[in-house]
Amino acid sequence: MEELISALKKLPGIGQRSARRIAFHLFKMDEAELNDLGGLISHLKDGLYTCKLCGNITEHDPCDICDDPLRDRKTLCVVQDVEALTAFEQSGSYNGLYHVLGSSVSPLKDDDLSDEAAEFLVKHIEEVKPDEVIIATNPKVEGDMAYYTLLDVLRNSGVPNITRIAYGLPVGGSIVFADRFTLHTAIEARRPII
Ligand SMILES: [Zn+2]
Incomplete structure:
Protein backbone atom coordinates (compact mmCIF):
# COMPACT_ATOMS: atom_id res chain seq x y z
CA MET A 1 0.00 0.00 0.00
CA HIS A 43 -0.34 -1.26 -22.31
CA LEU A 44 -0.53 2.53 -22.55
CA LYS A 45 2.68 2.79 -24.53
CA ASP A 46 2.07 -0.19 -26.81
CA GLY A 47 1.97 1.02 -30.39
CA LEU A 48 2.47 4.65 -29.40
CA TYR A 49 5.41 6.70 -30.58
CA THR A 50 6.72 10.20 -30.24
CA CYS A 51 6.53 11.91 -33.64
CA LYS A 52 10.12 12.45 -34.81
CA LEU A 53 9.19 15.77 -36.40
CA CYS A 54 6.99 17.51 -33.85
CA GLY A 55 7.07 15.55 -30.57
CA ASN A 56 3.35 14.69 -30.64
CA ILE A 57 2.25 11.30 -29.32
CA THR A 58 1.12 9.19 -32.24
CA GLU A 59 0.24 5.72 -33.46
CA HIS A 60 2.41 6.20 -36.54
CA ASP A 61 5.41 8.36 -37.19
CA PRO A 62 5.20 11.08 -38.47
CA CYS A 63 1.90 11.92 -36.79
CA ASP A 64 -1.42 12.67 -38.53
CA ILE A 65 -0.88 16.41 -38.10
CA CYS A 66 2.61 16.49 -39.63
CA ASP A 67 1.37 14.20 -42.41
CA ASP A 68 -1.81 16.15 -43.23
CA PRO A 69 -1.41 17.96 -46.59
CA LEU A 70 -4.48 20.12 -45.86
CA ARG A 71 -2.89 21.86 -42.90
CA ASP A 72 -1.18 25.21 -43.17
CA ARG A 73 2.42 24.06 -43.37
CA LYS A 74 3.88 27.55 -43.13
CA THR A 75 2.80 28.15 -39.52
CA LEU A 76 4.36 26.36 -36.59
CA CYS A 77 2.87 26.65 -33.12
CA VAL A 78 5.27 25.85 -30.27
CA VAL A 79 3.52 24.32 -27.26
CA GLN A 80 4.82 23.02 -23.97
CA ASP A 81 3.33 19.55 -24.09
CA VAL A 82 0.96 17.21 -25.92
CA GLU A 83 -1.89 18.23 -23.60
CA ALA A 84 -1.61 21.82 -24.83
CA LEU A 85 -1.53 20.58 -28.45
CA THR A 86 -4.70 18.58 -27.81
CA ALA A 87 -6.37 21.62 -26.24
CA PHE A 88 -5.63 23.71 -29.36
CA GLU A 89 -6.84 20.90 -31.61
CA GLN A 90 -10.09 20.59 -29.69
CA SER A 91 -10.60 24.35 -29.87
CA GLY A 92 -10.66 24.02 -33.67
CA SER A 93 -9.09 27.46 -33.97
CA TYR A 94 -5.73 26.50 -35.42
CA ASN A 95 -4.87 24.67 -38.62
CA GLY A 96 -1.09 24.89 -38.79
CA LEU A 97 1.62 22.56 -37.56
CA TYR A 98 2.84 22.15 -33.98
CA HIS A 99 6.06 21.66 -32.17
CA VAL A 100 5.93 20.06 -28.72
CA LEU A 101 8.78 21.20 -26.49
CA GLY A 102 8.29 18.38 -24.05
CA SER A 103 10.81 19.50 -21.50
CA SER A 104 9.73 21.96 -18.87
CA VAL A 105 11.46 25.31 -19.11
CA SER A 106 11.90 26.83 -15.69
CA PRO A 107 15.16 28.64 -15.07
CA LEU A 108 13.75 29.57 -11.66
CA LYS A 109 14.26 25.93 -10.80
CA ASP A 110 17.60 25.82 -12.63
CA ASP A 111 15.81 23.98 -15.39
CA ASP A 112 16.38 25.71 -18.72
CA LEU A 113 15.24 24.55 -22.16
CA SER A 114 17.50 21.55 -22.67
CA ASP A 115 20.01 21.59 -25.52
CA GLU A 116 18.24 18.55 -26.98
CA ALA A 117 14.86 20.33 -26.91
CA ALA A 118 16.37 23.42 -28.55
CA GLU A 119 18.09 21.32 -31.23
CA PHE A 120 14.88 19.38 -31.87
CA LEU A 121 13.02 22.66 -32.45
CA VAL A 122 15.70 24.09 -34.74
CA LYS A 123 15.75 20.84 -36.75
CA HIS A 124 11.97 21.00 -37.15
CA ILE A 125 12.17 24.63 -38.30
CA GLU A 126 14.85 23.75 -40.84
CA GLU A 127 12.66 20.93 -42.14
CA VAL A 128 9.39 22.91 -42.35
CA LYS A 129 10.81 26.39 -43.12
CA PRO A 130 7.76 28.12 -41.62
CA ASP A 131 6.83 31.73 -42.39
CA GLU A 132 5.61 32.13 -38.84
CA VAL A 133 6.37 30.53 -35.50
CA ILE A 134 3.78 31.11 -32.77
CA ILE A 135 5.02 30.82 -29.21
CA ALA A 136 2.14 29.31 -27.24
CA THR A 137 3.65 28.52 -23.88
CA ASN A 138 1.57 29.09 -20.75
CA PRO A 139 1.32 32.72 -19.58
CA LYS A 140 2.87 32.40 -16.16
CA VAL A 141 6.26 33.20 -14.73
CA GLU A 142 7.59 29.83 -15.75
CA GLY A 143 5.94 30.18 -19.16
CA ASP A 144 7.40 33.65 -19.59
CA MET A 145 10.85 32.25 -18.92
CA ALA A 146 10.11 29.63 -21.56
CA TYR A 147 9.16 32.46 -23.87
CA TYR A 148 12.46 34.31 -23.47
CA THR A 149 14.50 31.15 -23.80
CA LEU A 150 12.57 30.23 -26.94
CA LEU A 151 12.97 33.71 -28.33
CA ASP A 152 16.75 33.36 -28.07
CA VAL A 153 16.61 30.10 -29.99
CA LEU A 154 14.17 31.42 -32.62
CA ARG A 155 15.98 34.70 -33.25
CA ASN A 156 18.86 32.72 -34.71
CA SER A 157 16.67 30.41 -36.77
CA GLY A 158 15.82 32.81 -39.61
CA VAL A 159 12.03 32.56 -39.21
CA PRO A 160 10.48 35.70 -40.80
CA ASN A 161 7.69 36.13 -38.23
CA ILE A 162 7.70 35.19 -34.59
CA THR A 163 4.44 35.77 -32.75
CA ARG A 164 3.10 35.02 -29.33
CA ILE A 165 -0.44 34.12 -28.35
CA ALA A 166 -2.07 37.15 -26.81
CA TYR A 167 -4.66 38.09 -24.22
CA GLY A 168 -7.54 35.89 -23.31
CA LEU A 169 -5.44 33.49 -21.32
CA PRO A 170 -5.39 34.14 -17.58
CA VAL A 171 -1.91 34.72 -16.17
CA GLY A 172 -1.05 31.82 -13.94
CA GLY A 173 -3.54 29.69 -15.85
CA SER A 174 -2.89 26.72 -18.07
CA ILE A 175 -3.64 26.33 -21.77
CA VAL A 176 -4.91 22.85 -21.03
CA PHE A 177 -7.77 24.20 -18.90
CA ALA A 178 -8.73 27.11 -21.14
CA ASP A 179 -12.04 26.86 -22.99
CA ARG A 180 -12.11 26.87 -26.78
CA PHE A 181 -13.28 30.50 -27.04
CA THR A 182 -10.40 31.68 -24.87
CA LEU A 183 -7.93 29.74 -26.98
CA HIS A 184 -9.55 31.03 -30.15
CA THR A 185 -9.08 34.63 -28.94
CA ALA A 186 -5.52 33.91 -27.90
CA ILE A 187 -4.59 32.57 -31.33
CA GLU A 188 -6.49 35.23 -33.29
CA ALA A 189 -5.04 38.10 -31.27
CA ARG A 190 -1.45 36.93 -31.42
CA ARG A 191 0.98 39.72 -32.09
CA PRO A 192 4.34 39.95 -33.81
CA ILE A 193 7.38 40.02 -31.58
CA ILE A 194 10.06 40.76 -34.15
ZN1 LIG B 1 4.15 15.27 -35.80
Missing part, protein backbone atom coordinates in the same frame (compact mmCIF):
# COMPACT_ATOMS: atom_id res chain seq x y z
CA GLU A 2 2.79 2.45 0.89
CA GLU A 3 4.55 1.69 -2.40
CA LEU A 4 1.34 2.38 -4.31
CA ILE A 5 0.86 5.66 -2.44
CA SER A 6 4.44 6.73 -3.27
CA ALA A 7 3.87 5.83 -6.93
CA LEU A 8 0.59 7.77 -7.08
CA LYS A 9 2.23 10.82 -5.52
CA LYS A 10 4.42 11.12 -8.61
CA LEU A 11 1.34 11.95 -10.70
CA PRO A 12 0.64 15.64 -11.36
CA GLY A 13 -1.62 17.29 -8.80
CA ILE A 14 -1.63 14.31 -6.44
CA GLY A 15 -0.36 14.93 -2.90
CA GLN A 16 -0.08 12.57 0.05
CA ARG A 17 -3.76 12.77 1.02
CA SER A 18 -5.12 12.30 -2.50
CA ALA A 19 -2.68 9.45 -3.10
CA ARG A 20 -3.87 7.73 0.06
CA ARG A 21 -7.53 8.26 -0.88
CA ILE A 22 -6.97 6.82 -4.37
CA ALA A 23 -5.01 3.85 -2.99
CA PHE A 24 -7.84 2.96 -0.59
CA HIS A 25 -10.40 3.44 -3.33
CA LEU A 26 -8.45 1.05 -5.58
CA PHE A 27 -8.29 -1.46 -2.74
CA LYS A 28 -12.09 -1.41 -2.54
CA MET A 29 -12.58 -1.96 -6.28
CA ASP A 30 -13.32 -5.48 -7.44
CA GLU A 31 -10.54 -7.50 -8.96
CA ALA A 32 -11.81 -7.44 -12.57
CA GLU A 33 -12.07 -3.64 -12.59
CA LEU A 34 -8.63 -3.39 -11.08
CA ASN A 35 -7.16 -5.73 -13.70
CA ASP A 36 -8.78 -3.71 -16.50
CA LEU A 37 -7.28 -0.54 -15.11
CA GLY A 38 -3.88 -2.17 -14.64
CA GLY A 39 -4.03 -3.51 -18.20
CA LEU A 40 -4.81 -0.06 -19.60
CA ILE A 41 -1.87 1.42 -17.74
CA SER A 42 0.60 -1.32 -18.60
Whole structure:
Protein backbone atom coordinates (compact mmCIF):
# COMPACT_ATOMS: atom_id res chain seq x y z
CA MET A 1 0.00 0.00 0.00
CA GLU A 2 2.79 2.45 0.89
CA GLU A 3 4.55 1.69 -2.40
CA LEU A 4 1.34 2.38 -4.31
CA ILE A 5 0.86 5.66 -2.44
CA SER A 6 4.44 6.73 -3.27
CA ALA A 7 3.87 5.83 -6.93
CA LEU A 8 0.59 7.77 -7.08
CA LYS A 9 2.23 10.82 -5.52
CA LYS A 10 4.42 11.12 -8.61
CA LEU A 11 1.34 11.95 -10.70
CA PRO A 12 0.64 15.64 -11.36
CA GLY A 13 -1.62 17.29 -8.80
CA ILE A 14 -1.63 14.31 -6.44
CA GLY A 15 -0.36 14.93 -2.90
CA GLN A 16 -0.08 12.57 0.05
CA ARG A 17 -3.76 12.77 1.02
CA SER A 18 -5.12 12.30 -2.50
CA ALA A 19 -2.68 9.45 -3.10
CA ARG A 20 -3.87 7.73 0.06
CA ARG A 21 -7.53 8.26 -0.88
CA ILE A 22 -6.97 6.82 -4.37
CA ALA A 23 -5.01 3.85 -2.99
CA PHE A 24 -7.84 2.96 -0.59
CA HIS A 25 -10.40 3.44 -3.33
CA LEU A 26 -8.45 1.05 -5.58
CA PHE A 27 -8.29 -1.46 -2.74
CA LYS A 28 -12.09 -1.41 -2.54
CA MET A 29 -12.58 -1.96 -6.28
CA ASP A 30 -13.32 -5.48 -7.44
CA GLU A 31 -10.54 -7.50 -8.96
CA ALA A 32 -11.81 -7.44 -12.57
CA GLU A 33 -12.07 -3.64 -12.59
CA LEU A 34 -8.63 -3.39 -11.08
CA ASN A 35 -7.16 -5.73 -13.70
CA ASP A 36 -8.78 -3.71 -16.50
CA LEU A 37 -7.28 -0.54 -15.11
CA GLY A 38 -3.88 -2.17 -14.64
CA GLY A 39 -4.03 -3.51 -18.20
CA LEU A 40 -4.81 -0.06 -19.60
CA ILE A 41 -1.87 1.42 -17.74
CA SER A 42 0.60 -1.32 -18.60
CA HIS A 43 -0.34 -1.26 -22.31
CA LEU A 44 -0.53 2.53 -22.55
CA LYS A 45 2.68 2.79 -24.53
CA ASP A 46 2.07 -0.19 -26.81
CA GLY A 47 1.97 1.02 -30.39
CA LEU A 48 2.47 4.65 -29.40
CA TYR A 49 5.41 6.70 -30.58
CA THR A 50 6.72 10.20 -30.24
CA CYS A 51 6.53 11.91 -33.64
CA LYS A 52 10.12 12.45 -34.81
CA LEU A 53 9.19 15.77 -36.40
CA CYS A 54 6.99 17.51 -33.85
CA GLY A 55 7.07 15.55 -30.57
CA ASN A 56 3.35 14.69 -30.64
CA ILE A 57 2.25 11.30 -29.32
CA THR A 58 1.12 9.19 -32.24
CA GLU A 59 0.24 5.72 -33.46
CA HIS A 60 2.41 6.20 -36.54
CA ASP A 61 5.41 8.36 -37.19
CA PRO A 62 5.20 11.08 -38.47
CA CYS A 63 1.90 11.92 -36.79
CA ASP A 64 -1.42 12.67 -38.53
CA ILE A 65 -0.88 16.41 -38.10
CA CYS A 66 2.61 16.49 -39.63
CA ASP A 67 1.37 14.20 -42.41
CA ASP A 68 -1.81 16.15 -43.23
CA PRO A 69 -1.41 17.96 -46.59
CA LEU A 70 -4.48 20.12 -45.86
CA ARG A 71 -2.89 21.86 -42.90
CA ASP A 72 -1.18 25.21 -43.17
CA ARG A 73 2.42 24.06 -43.37
CA LYS A 74 3.88 27.55 -43.13
CA THR A 75 2.80 28.15 -39.52
CA LEU A 76 4.36 26.36 -36.59
CA CYS A 77 2.87 26.65 -33.12
CA VAL A 78 5.27 25.85 -30.27
CA VAL A 79 3.52 24.32 -27.26
CA GLN A 80 4.82 23.02 -23.97
CA ASP A 81 3.33 19.55 -24.09
CA VAL A 82 0.96 17.21 -25.92
CA GLU A 83 -1.89 18.23 -23.60
CA ALA A 84 -1.61 21.82 -24.83
CA LEU A 85 -1.53 20.58 -28.45
CA THR A 86 -4.70 18.58 -27.81
CA ALA A 87 -6.37 21.62 -26.24
CA PHE A 88 -5.63 23.71 -29.36
CA GLU A 89 -6.84 20.90 -31.61
CA GLN A 90 -10.09 20.59 -29.69
CA SER A 91 -10.60 24.35 -29.87
CA GLY A 92 -10.66 24.02 -33.67
CA SER A 93 -9.09 27.46 -33.97
CA TYR A 94 -5.73 26.50 -35.42
CA ASN A 95 -4.87 24.67 -38.62
CA GLY A 96 -1.09 24.89 -38.79
CA LEU A 97 1.62 22.56 -37.56
CA TYR A 98 2.84 22.15 -33.98
CA HIS A 99 6.06 21.66 -32.17
CA VAL A 100 5.93 20.06 -28.72
CA LEU A 101 8.78 21.20 -26.49
CA GLY A 102 8.29 18.38 -24.05
CA SER A 103 10.81 19.50 -21.50
CA SER A 104 9.73 21.96 -18.87
CA VAL A 105 11.46 25.31 -19.11
CA SER A 106 11.90 26.83 -15.69
CA PRO A 107 15.16 28.64 -15.07
CA LEU A 108 13.75 29.57 -11.66
CA LYS A 109 14.26 25.93 -10.80
CA ASP A 110 17.60 25.82 -12.63
CA ASP A 111 15.81 23.98 -15.39
CA ASP A 112 16.38 25.71 -18.72
CA LEU A 113 15.24 24.55 -22.16
CA SER A 114 17.50 21.55 -22.67
CA ASP A 115 20.01 21.59 -25.52
CA GLU A 116 18.24 18.55 -26.98
CA ALA A 117 14.86 20.33 -26.91
CA ALA A 118 16.37 23.42 -28.55
CA GLU A 119 18.09 21.32 -31.23
CA PHE A 120 14.88 19.38 -31.87
CA LEU A 121 13.02 22.66 -32.45
CA VAL A 122 15.70 24.09 -34.74
CA LYS A 123 15.75 20.84 -36.75
CA HIS A 124 11.97 21.00 -37.15
CA ILE A 125 12.17 24.63 -38.30
CA GLU A 126 14.85 23.75 -40.84
CA GLU A 127 12.66 20.93 -42.14
CA VAL A 128 9.39 22.91 -42.35
CA LYS A 129 10.81 26.39 -43.12
CA PRO A 130 7.76 28.12 -41.62
CA ASP A 131 6.83 31.73 -42.39
CA GLU A 132 5.61 32.13 -38.84
CA VAL A 133 6.37 30.53 -35.50
CA ILE A 134 3.78 31.11 -32.77
CA ILE A 135 5.02 30.82 -29.21
CA ALA A 136 2.14 29.31 -27.24
CA THR A 137 3.65 28.52 -23.88
CA ASN A 138 1.57 29.09 -20.75
CA PRO A 139 1.32 32.72 -19.58
CA LYS A 140 2.87 32.40 -16.16
CA VAL A 141 6.26 33.20 -14.73
CA GLU A 142 7.59 29.83 -15.75
CA GLY A 143 5.94 30.18 -19.16
CA ASP A 144 7.40 33.65 -19.59
CA MET A 145 10.85 32.25 -18.92
CA ALA A 146 10.11 29.63 -21.56
CA TYR A 147 9.16 32.46 -23.87
CA TYR A 148 12.46 34.31 -23.47
CA THR A 149 14.50 31.15 -23.80
CA LEU A 150 12.57 30.23 -26.94
CA LEU A 151 12.97 33.71 -28.33
CA ASP A 152 16.75 33.36 -28.07
CA VAL A 153 16.61 30.10 -29.99
CA LEU A 154 14.17 31.42 -32.62
CA ARG A 155 15.98 34.70 -33.25
CA ASN A 156 18.86 32.72 -34.71
CA SER A 157 16.67 30.41 -36.77
CA GLY A 158 15.82 32.81 -39.61
CA VAL A 159 12.03 32.56 -39.21
CA PRO A 160 10.48 35.70 -40.80
CA ASN A 161 7.69 36.13 -38.23
CA ILE A 162 7.70 35.19 -34.59
CA THR A 163 4.44 35.77 -32.75
CA ARG A 164 3.10 35.02 -29.33
CA ILE A 165 -0.44 34.12 -28.35
CA ALA A 166 -2.07 37.15 -26.81
CA TYR A 167 -4.66 38.09 -24.22
CA GLY A 168 -7.54 35.89 -23.31
CA LEU A 169 -5.44 33.49 -21.32
CA PRO A 170 -5.39 34.14 -17.58
CA VAL A 171 -1.91 34.72 -16.17
CA GLY A 172 -1.05 31.82 -13.94
CA GLY A 173 -3.54 29.69 -15.85
CA SER A 174 -2.89 26.72 -18.07
CA ILE A 175 -3.64 26.33 -21.77
CA VAL A 176 -4.91 22.85 -21.03
CA PHE A 177 -7.77 24.20 -18.90
CA ALA A 178 -8.73 27.11 -21.14
CA ASP A 179 -12.04 26.86 -22.99
CA ARG A 180 -12.11 26.87 -26.78
CA PHE A 181 -13.28 30.50 -27.04
CA THR A 182 -10.40 31.68 -24.87
CA LEU A 183 -7.93 29.74 -26.98
CA HIS A 184 -9.55 31.03 -30.15
CA THR A 185 -9.08 34.63 -28.94
CA ALA A 186 -5.52 33.91 -27.90
CA ILE A 187 -4.59 32.57 -31.33
CA GLU A 188 -6.49 35.23 -33.29
CA ALA A 189 -5.04 38.10 -31.27
CA ARG A 190 -1.45 36.93 -31.42
CA ARG A 191 0.98 39.72 -32.09
CA PRO A 192 4.34 39.95 -33.81
CA ILE A 193 7.38 40.02 -31.58
CA ILE A 194 10.06 40.76 -34.15
ZN1 LIG B 1 4.15 15.27 -35.80
